[in-house]
Amino acid sequence: MTALSLALLIPWVAGVVLLVMDARRAAVRWLAVAALGGTMVALVALAVTVFTEGPVVMTTGNWPVGVGITMRADALGVTFALLSVGTLTAAVVHEALGTVGEREFAGLVVLLAVGLVGTFLSGDIFNFYVFFELALATSYVLAVYGRTPRVLGAGLVFTAVNLLGTFVFLLSVASVYRVTGTLDMARVAERMAAADPNAAILIAVGFFVAFSVKLGLFPFHFWLPTVYTSARPVVAAILSGSLANIGAYGLLRFGAGLLPRELELAAGALIVIGAASIVYGGVLAVSRETGSEMLAYSAVGQVGYVLVAIGVGGPAGFAAAVVYTIVNAANKTMLFLAAGRRGVVVGGIIALGALSIAGVPPAAGYVGKLEVFEAAIREPAIVAVVLLGSLLSLVYAFQIYQFEHWRPDAGAAPRRARWREYAVPLALGGVIVGLGVWPEPLAAVAAAAAAVLPGATP
Amino acid sequence: VNLVFALAAAILFGIGAYLVLHRDLVRLVLGVVVISQAAVLTLLAASLERGAPAIYPLPRVTLSDPLSQAMALTAIVIGMAVTALLLVLVLRVATAFQTGQLEEVAEEEVSLEAQLEEAHAEAREDEEAAAR
Numbered sequence: 251m252t253a254l255s256l257a258l259l260i261p262w263v264a265g266v267v268l269l270v271m272d273a274r275r276a277a278v279r280w281l282a283v284a285a286l287g288g289t290m291v292a293l294v295a296l297a298v299t300v301f302t303e304g305p306v307v308m309t310t311g312n313w314p315v316g317v318g319i320t321m322r323a324d325a326l327g328v329t330f331a332l333l334s335v336g337t338l339t340a341a342v343v344h345e346a347l348g349t350v351g352e353r354e355f356a357g358l359v360v361l362l363a364v365g366l367v368g369t370f371l372s373g374d375i376f377n378f379y380v381f382f383e384l385a386l387a388t389s390y391v392l393a394v395y396g397r398t399p400r401v402l403g404a405g406l407v408f409t410a411v412n413l414l415g416t417f418v419f420l421l422s423v424a425s426v427y428r429v430t431g432t433l434d435m436a437r438v439a440e441r442m443a444a445a446d447p448n449a450a451i452l453i454a455v456g457f458f459v460a461f462s463v464k465l466g467l468f469p470f471h472f473w474l475p476t477v478y479t480s481a482r483p484v485v486a487a488i489l490s491g492s493l494a495n496i497g498a499y500g501l502l503r504f505g506a507g508l509l510p511r512e513l514e515l516a517a518g519a520l521i522v523i524g525a526a527s528i529v530y531g532g533v534l535a536v537s538r539e540t541g542s543e544m545l546a547y548s549a550v551g552q553v554g555y556v557l558v559a560i561g562v563g564g565p566a567g568f569a570a571a572v573v574y575t576i577v578n579a580a581n582k583t584m585l586f587l588a589a590g591r592r593g594v595v596v597g598g599i600i601a602l603g604a605l606s607i608a609g610v611p612p613a614a615g616y617v618g619k620l621e622v623f624e625a626a627i628r629e630p631a632i633v634a635v636v637l638l639g640s641l642l643s644l645v646y647a648f649q650i651y652q653f654e655h656w657r658p659d660a661g662a663a664p665r666r667a668r669w670r671e672y673a674v675p676l677a678l679g680g681v682i683v684g685l686g687v688w689p690e691p692l693a694a695v696a697a698a699a700a701a702v703l704p705g706a707t708p
Numbered sequence: 709v710n711l712v713f714a715l716a717a718a719i720l721f722g723i724g725a726y727l728v729l730h731r732d733l734v735r736l737v738l739g740v741v742v743i744s745q746a747a748v749l750t751l752l753a754a755s756l757e758r759g760a761p762a763i764y765p766l767p768r769v770t771l772s773d774p775l776s777q778a779m780a781l782t783a784i785v786i787g788m789a790v791t792a793l794l795l796v797l798v799l800r801v802a803t804a805f806q807t808g809q810l811e812e813v814a815e816e817e818v819s820l821e822a823q824l825e826e827a828h829a830e831a832r833e834d835e836e837a838a839a840r
Contacts, residue, residue, distance in 0.1 A: 376779055383786050390793055399804040400820060403813050406733070406797050413740050413790055414728070420747040420783060427776065428754035 253296035254308050254323050254371065257331070260288045261363040269357030279346035282356035286339040289363055293335060297328045301698060307373065320434055322373025326507075326572070326699040330499045331370040333576055335363050337491035337583045341484050344587050344674035352395055359488065362388040369496055375423050376433045382419070382496065386412055389493050393477060395485050404476040411473040415463035422456030425449065426508075439508050439704060447511075454512035457504040465497030467557060468527035471550045478546035483586050486542070490549050491583035498556050498575040505560060506568055506703040513563065520561030525635040527554030532642030541589050541650045545582070548607060548646060551639060552578045555622050558632060562625045568700035570621035573692060577618035577685070581606050584678035589654070591671050599675045600654060604647030606682050609640050614685035617692060713753035720746035731809050733798045740794060744787040751780045 264285030271278045299306055305324040309315050323331075342359050365385025372378040390412070394405035427433055429449050430441040442450060459470070466474035478486045505513040513520075531551025535544045556578070559571035585603040588596050606615030619640060626632040685692050720742055727739030755777070759770030762777075805813045 376782070380782060380786070383790070387790060387793060390790075390797070394797065394800070399801075400817060402797070402801045402804050403817055406794075406801055409790075409794055409797055410728070410736060410740060413794065414743065417740075417743050417747045421750050424747070424750040424754040424776075424779075427751075427779075428756070431756055433775075 253292050253299065254306050254321055256292040257289055257296055257367050257371070258321075258364060260292060261285055261360045261367065264288075265357050265360035265364055267357075268360055269354060271357070272353050273356035274353060276346060279342065279356050282342050282360050283339065283346055285360050286335060286342060286363055289335050289367065290332070290339060293328065293332050293367070296323055297332060300325055300328045301695075305702070316434075319377050320373035321371050321377075322435065323371045324702045325695075326499070326502065326702050327370040329572065329576075329695055329699045330495055331367045333579055334366040334370070334492035334495050337579050338363050338366075338488060340583055340674050340678060341488045341491070341587065344487075345484050347670040347673060354391065355395065358388045358392050362392065362488070362493070366492060366496070370499060373435050374433050375426060375435060375438065378435075379416070379420060379423055383416055385493065385496065386416060389489060392485050392488060393481055395482055398480075400480045401482075404480040407473050408477045411463060415460045418456050418463075419460035422453050422460065425453045425456070429453070435503070435508060442508055443511065450509060450512055451515070454505070454509045454516065457500065457509070458516075461497045461500035461504070462523075463497075464500065465494055465553045465556070466550055467497075467553055468523060468530050468550065471527070471531075474550060475543065475546040478549060478586075479540075479542045483542075483589050486545075486589075487583045487586035490545075490586065491579045494549070494553070495575060495579060497553070498571065501557070501560055502568060502571060502700075502703060506563070510704050513560070517561045517563055521558050521629075521632060524554040524557030524559075524561055525632070527551060527557060528635060528639035529554075529642070532639050532646065535646040536642055536649065538646075539653065541654045542586075544646050544650050545585055545589065548643065549582060551643065552582075552607070554639065555618070555636065558636065559622050559625055562622075562629070562632065564625070565697070565700055566621070566625040568703055569693070569696040570618070570625040572696040572699045573621045574618040576692065576696070577606070577614045577682075580678055580682050580685070581615060584675045584682065585650075587678070588672060588675040592654075593672070595672050595676060597651070599672060599679050600651050602679050602682065604644075604651055606686075607647045608644035610644075612683055612686040614682045614689070614692075617686060617689040621693070621696075710753065713749065717746045717749045717753065720749060733801065733809070733813075737791065737794050737798055741787070741791055744783070744791070748780050748783050748787070751776055751783055 264282070268278065268282055268285065271281070273279055273282070296306065300323055305322060308321045309318040310321065311318055338359055342356070345355065362385055365381050365388060368381030369378055369385060372381055390405065390409045393408045394401050423433075426438055429445045430438050432438055432441065462470045478490065481489065528551050531547050531549070531554060535547035535551060538544045538547060555574050556571050559567050559574060561567070562570070581603055584599065588599045588603070602613055606613035609616045609619035619636070622636055623633060626636065724739045724743030724746060727735045727742060730736060730739070755773035755775075757770055758772050760766070760772065762771045762774035765771055801813060805816045807813060807816075
């Protein structure tokens with residue numbers, strides 16, 4: 251319980267303090283790293299309790315249970331919180347090692363961590379909305395980090411589209427309250443089964459649209475490429491490595507957790523949308539000419555796998571979705587942080603990322619692909635699409651390598667990246683290989699996370 | 709009463725959607741504001757019972773549902789904060805591009821990218837010439 255409070259309090263206080271400090275000074279950026287590190291420690295302590303003793307529940311403000319807002323840490327939430335704060339920490343360490351910075355950066359990233367942790371550990375759907383909005387508000391500001399005209403235009407689109415997405419989410423929250431008379435997730439899940447099916451389907455569609463916009467799935471992806479290509483690499487890494495996790499978590503929590511009947515009903519549609527996302531993202535990524543654009547479209551394609559896995563459902567499907575989200579977040583963070591640099595080591599990192607995206611061992615990407623295969627093995631059509639997607643990703647992933655590292659340097663003499671610029675991507679590469687060589691812990695964590703969803707127990 | 713609420717929220721959402729689809733950036737912001745009001749109205753309409761204010765509960769009096777009012781208040785505050793953020797963003801775009809029209813922003817971006825392309829092409833030619 252203390253760990254749960256600390257995981258929120260540390261970044262909250264630190265974020266507010268850091269916001270008034272100047273992050274152009276390296277010391278302040280390291281302070282942000284320390285704050286995120288403290289959050290990580292609290293989360294790890296919490297995770298140990300959750301995985302050994304079961305979910306940790308806390309009711310805020312000493313209200314009696316059933317009246318106060320609940321914070322609820324279960325295996326799924328803790329896994330996503332650890333993943334997101336982990337990638338945020340990597341991004342901030344990378345930024346701290348660099349030389350350029352912007353005034354508000356450190357405070358904003360730490361506040362984003364509050365939003366993410368709160369979202370993942372909230373046991374109340376309205377509280378989920380509040381933290382969701384906090385995470386988004388900081389990301390709106392982060393998206394215009396750098397302040398070139400192009401970033402501003404993209405940031406405006408990002409803000410407007412995601413705001414509309416959150417209002418759709420809010421409409422669904424209101425409907426859930428009307429239908430079930432409660433906001434507590436555990437009780438919503440109980441009472442939803444007795445709800446009017448028509449209302450439940452409308453609610454489910456609202457949640458699906460809200461989280462698909464966040465994930466950047468195929469029909470809702472239109473904002474994504476401009477934002478990811480024009481934002482600074484570190485911001486693109488944060489957006490795709492930690493913020494996009496909200497989408498996958500939301501689909502799992504609200505789809506499989508609260509509305510399992512409706513999820514089953516829509517399984518076919520989800521798989522079709524996911525497959526469309528995989529093929530669309532893959533084809534467009536192949537047709538692009540710069541590394542960052544390819545990565546942006548690849549992000550559209552990769553989330554398709556998560557949706558296919560959720561659509562397949564069952565314990566195997568949900569576990570596959572969790573594994574894929576983890577692996578994809580690590581890949582994207584590493585590649586975005588390494589993008590645009592040169593040198594032998596960076597070339598190696600990009601090659602490793604390419605192998606991981608394409609799903610070639612020993613990089614961790616193959617664990618994710620394998621899980622999706624395993625979940626979908628009884629459906630030959632899905633396996634075919636997943637294979638096609640892998641082939642496309644192999645092509646574009648090596649195109650990235652070709653464009654960034656085989657083409658002679660334009661203009662000025664080639665400048666090799668210094669160790670400060672590739673230390674973090676290299677460490678992430680180590681993690682990716684480690685997870686690929688020894689995937690058992692990853693699979694066990696994902697299975698435990700998926701087991702908390704009622705849709706996973708047939 | 710519920711039908712009235714539903715109609716009002718639907719009309720607000722429609723007006724908001726119409727404004728969001730406009731090319732004028734300020735209208736885009738106004739559209740988002742109107743849609744947020746539609747969401748707030750839906751929150752209020754979702755209240756489970758209607759009656760006396762919940763601030764001073766007397767016995768045997770139906771109270772209005774305080775929870776949905778609390779949610780509506782929270783949503784209003786959050787909506788105000790993000791609207792302020794969005795307006796600042798529009799201001800930045802307007803000063804950077806010297807226009808409040810989305811079309812002109814897009815044109816400006818296209819011309820910026822064309823410049824970048826040219827620079828790239830020149831660099832490539834230079835390096836090919838150097839290679840020869």
